[in-house]
Amino acid sequence: MNKTLRNPWTYVLFLLPLLLLYVMFFIYPMISAFTTGFMKWNGLTEPRFNGLTNFEHAFGDDKFWASVLNNGKFILFSVFVQVPVIIFFSLLISNVKKLKGLYKTAVFIPSVMSTAVIGILWSFIYEPDIGLFNLILTKLGLQPVMWLSDSHWAMFSILITNAWQWTGFYIVMVLAAILAIPKEIDEAAIVDGASAYTRATRITVPLIMPIISVVIMLSIAGAMKAADIIIVMTDGGPGGITDVMATYLIKYGITNAKYGYGNSIGVLIFVFSLILTALYQFLIARRVERVEY
Amino acid sequence: MTLRSVKKSIPHILLIGYLIATLYPFLFVLFSSIKSDNQAIASNPFGFPSSFHFENYYEAWVNAKISVYFLNSLYISTLCSIATIIFSSMGAFAITRMRYLKMSKGLYQFILIGLLIPGNALLLPIFIMLNKMEVFGQPILGTHMALILPYTAGAIPFTVIILSAFMRSIPGEIEEASVMDGLSAKGIFAKIILPITVPALVTVFIINFIGNWNEFILANFFISTDELRTLPVGMVGFRDIYNTNYAQMSAGIVFSILPVMIIYAVLQKQIIEGLTAGGVKG
Numbered sequence: 001m002n003k004t005l006r007n008p009w010t011y012v013l014f015l016l017p018l019l020l021l022y023v024m025f026f027i028y029p030m031i032s033a034f035t036t037g038f039m040k041w042n043g044l045t046e047p048r049f050n051g052l053t054n055f056e057h058a059f060g061d062d063k064f065w066a067s068v069l070n071n072g073k074f075i076l077f078s079v080f081v082q083v084p085v086i087i088f089f090s091l092l093i094s095n096v097k098k099l100k101g102l103y104k105t106a107v108f109i110p111s112v113m114s115t116a117v118i119g120i121l122w123s124f125i126y127e128p129d130i131g132l133f134n135l136i137l138t139k140l141g142l143q144p145v146m147w148l149s150d151s152h153w154a155m156f157s158i159l160i161t162n163a164w165q166w167t168g169f170y171i172v173m174v175l176a177a178i179l180a181i182p183k184e185i186d187e188a189a190i191v192d193g194a195s196a197y198t199r200a201t202r203i204t205v206p207l208i209m210p211i212i213s214v215v216i217m218l219s220i221a222g223a224m225k226a227a228d229i230i231i232v233m234t235d236g237g238p239g240g241i242t243d244v245m246a247t248y249l250i251k252y253g254i255t256n257a258k259y260g261y262g263n264s265i266g267v268l269i270f271v272f273s274l275i276l277t278a279l280y281q282f283l284i285a286r287r288v289e290r291v292e293y
Numbered sequence: 294m295t296l297r298s299v300k301k302s303i304p305h306i307l308l309i310g311y312l313i314a315t316l317y318p319f320l321f322v323l324f325s326s327i328k329s330d331n332q333a334i335a336s337n338p339f340g341f342p343s344s345f346h347f348e349n350y351y352e353a354w355v356n357a358k359i360s361v362y363f364l365n366s367l368y369i370s371t372l373c374s375i376a377t378i379i380f381s382s383m384g385a386f387a388i389t390r391m392r393y394l395k396m397s398k399g400l401y402q403f404i405l406i407g408l409l410i411p412g413n414a415l416l417l418p419i420f421i422m423l424n425k426m427e428v429f430g431q432p433i434l435g436t437h438m439a440l441i442l443p444y445t446a447g448a449i450p451f452t453v454i455i456l457s458a459f460m461r462s463i464p465g466e467i468e469e470a471s472v473m474d475g476l477s478a479k480g481i482f483a484k485i486i487l488p489i490t491v492p493a494l495v496t497v498f499i500i501n502f503i504g505n506w507n508e509f510i511l512a513n514f515f516i517s518t519d520e521l522r523t524l525p526v527g528m529v530g531f532r533d534i535y536n537t538n539y540a541q542m543s544a545g546i547v548f549s550i551l552p553v554m555i556i557y558a559v560l561q562k563q564i565i566e567g568l569t570a571g572g573v574k575g
Contacts, residue, residue: 005391005468010478014391018384018449025446026407029418036418043421089311092304099308106312109319112393112557112564114507114524115557117549120532121318124325124539131340132321168315173569224411228509232529246413246510253417254514266414273411 030270037264043257054264063240064265067248068272070155074223074244075276077159079216086167086215090174091200104175107168115165119232122161123148126233148234151241158233158242162226170215177211178204213288217280224273245269307425319550326350326543346540353544357535361520363548369437369523370505373444374498377452380445381497382490385456386482390468403455407450416510419443423515439515440523444508448501455570459493460486496567499560503553524549 036055041047058064093103110118125132128148134144147157181204189199205212227246230236236243237252245250245265253262321339326349328342337343353359384404388397423434423442433439463486471481487494510522524529526544535541557564 004472004476004478005481007478011387011391014383014387014403014478016379016481018404018453019400021380021442021446022404022407022449024422025419025443026410026415026450028414029422030410032418032422033414036421043424089308092308096304096308098305103308103312107315108561108565109554109557110315110555112503112507112549113570114509114525114553116507116509117528117546120528120542121322122544123532124321125318132339135338164314164318169568172565176569219409225413227413231513246416249413249417250514254420258416259421262417266417269411270414273414277409287444 033263033266033270036260037267039260039263041260043259046240047260050260054261055268057261058264058268063243064245064248066240067243067245070242071226071272072245073155074162074226075160077163077219078219078223078257082163082170082219083212083216085163086170086174087205087212089167090178091204093175094178094204095196104172108172109168110165111169113165115228115230118161118165119229122157122164123233126157138186149238151238154234154238154242158230161233162229165229166219166222170219173215174208174211177208183205187221190243209288213285217277217285220276220280221273224269224276300449316319317536322543322546325539326547328540330540349540349544350547353548357531357541357545358519359524359527359531359545359548362522362524365437365521366506366524366549367552368442368501369444373441373448373505374501376441376445377448377501378494379500382447382456382487382494383453383482384449385453385460386486388453389457389460390463390486391478403454404450404453406456412447418515419511420515434515435517435521437516437521440508440511443511443515444505448497448504452497452501455497455567456490456493459490463489492563495560496563499556499564501566501569503556 036047038049038051039047040050040053057067080206085208089107091105093100096103128144128146128149131147133147135146147153185203185207186199189203194202223237225246226244228251230244230247234242236247240248244271249262249265249269252258252265324340324342325338327345327347328337328349329344329346354363391397420434423439424432426433428436428438433442467485467489468481471485476484494569507525508523509525509529512526513529516522516526519527519530528542528549531545532542
């Protein structure tokens with residue numbers, strides 16, 4: 001083609017605002033986190049290089065490990081509780097003839113809502129005196145539970161709310177994959193006399209493994225990102241028991257202005273996410289073959 | 294009922310149960326928002342309201358300053374979503390249609406890296422950067438600019454991917470013909486490519502708008518003046534101060550989910566396709 005679309009100045013002009021914002025809010029902060037993570041800095045005095053001290057501090061800090069463990073709980077809950085539920089309900093919706101559209105539209109609604117507002121809404125449901133759950137418990141003659149302030153229940157309550165918000169999002173993804181499978185495959189199995197259970201476990205689920213793999217990957221990424229729901233529902237309480245890495249970073253980095261230490265936590269979030277992604281790709285994603293029908 | 298029909302109705306019973314679990318909390322808030330006062334909520338928390346009290350909405354909107362938060366959210370979400378689209382569509386045009394030397398492919402991948410960087414890791418550096426940046430001697434941190442800049446930038450990788458994919462599918466003959474007709478690169482962008490890209494632009498606008506409308510972490514820590522707060526942060530503050538006034542709080546929640554509900558009701562197909570394509574959260 002001619003010169004009009006090969007003019008370097010026009011090219012630069014079109015890209016400049018985009019690249020400027022991108023470098024300013026992605027690349028520069030990333031580099032900045034990696035450099036100041038190795039410094040002692042409270043924002044007032046000059047930053048001072050102090051090697052691995054921040055990281056040693058983090059690794060020796062029980063509260064930091066508790067927050068890492070909570071990210072782990074998020075991941076385990078997503079993978080071993082949420083994913084089976086997602087698959088189960090996706091199979092159910094794909095098999096019903098009536099109301100399919102309604103189910104698909106309705107289950108997605110919580111995932112377009114603000115996590116903060118959903119946190120407030122669920123705080124009502126967990127409310128000790130007039131909340132739904134305790135009302136049911138007392139009706140059944142059981143002891144009410146202080147859902148969000150009892151150290152045994154607080155994390156579990158958050159996980160339930162998080163699952164409530166995002167399960168429908170993934171159901172819609174998995175459902176799309178199920179509905180894309182050619183009907184002939186299922187029909188052939190029916191002719192062969194396979195039961196609904198056999199068809200689901202032997203045909204449908206193996207065929208949608210690639211999308212299930214994507215769902216697992218996305219929920220791991222989501223588990224590493226979770227922070228707003230915790231800040232709104234418990235703010236890390238009681239006594240830091242529901243902190244995740246991100247809320248721990250905010251407590252040290254922003255609230256207490258320990259910029260150097262906070263950034264070293266940021267670096268660790270980055271490194272842990274990277275390790276998880278790499279492990280996942282290596283252990284699971286590679287084994288999931290894409291199926292062509 | 295025969296055993297067979299019982300068996301057939303089990304999936305529906307389970308699905309309706311799931312549907313109730315999903316929708317009931319919204320219904321609960323809607324009911325609570327029109328109940329008389331907290332005694333009514335305390336004595337009849339989960340039933341249908343016995344009388345209608347729409348003044349809760351007025352109280353929340355005016356006295357609890359939901360109107361201020363609402364307008365802040367509307368202004369910031371709209372502005373940032375438009376800005377993201379303008380910059381991303383220009384960039385996507387250069388990357389997909391201009392193909393300058395071999396740089397385009399590298400640039401595209403450079404922007405893709407943004408999707409792999411966990412946002413939480415960048416929180417503190419951005420906080421410090423905005424605290425140092427000044428406009429007329431005032432630090433940006435604490436002003437609306439502290440949200441507008443990162444919101445606009447934060448949506449760039451996702452938006453560039455969607456728009457690039459769309460623009461790549463436009464046949465190349467269109468440019469050839471346009472160049473013959475004497476259009477400049479800017480003309481091709483504004484008069485040919487952008488109009489064709491409108492469906493994708495609408496999708497990314499809605500998704501970015503919803504994302505910005507719902508954002509909480511930056512809005513909570515980068516803004517400290519009550520008058521400048523966005524709706525999710527304002528709602529949390531409202532709860533922390535008036536945590537006994539459930540009726541008004543419910544009315545506030547309705548205000549904060551209403552715009553997204555309406556957008557979703559009208560455009561659910563684009564939203565689902567766009568969100569699942571981008572895989573924003575989970």
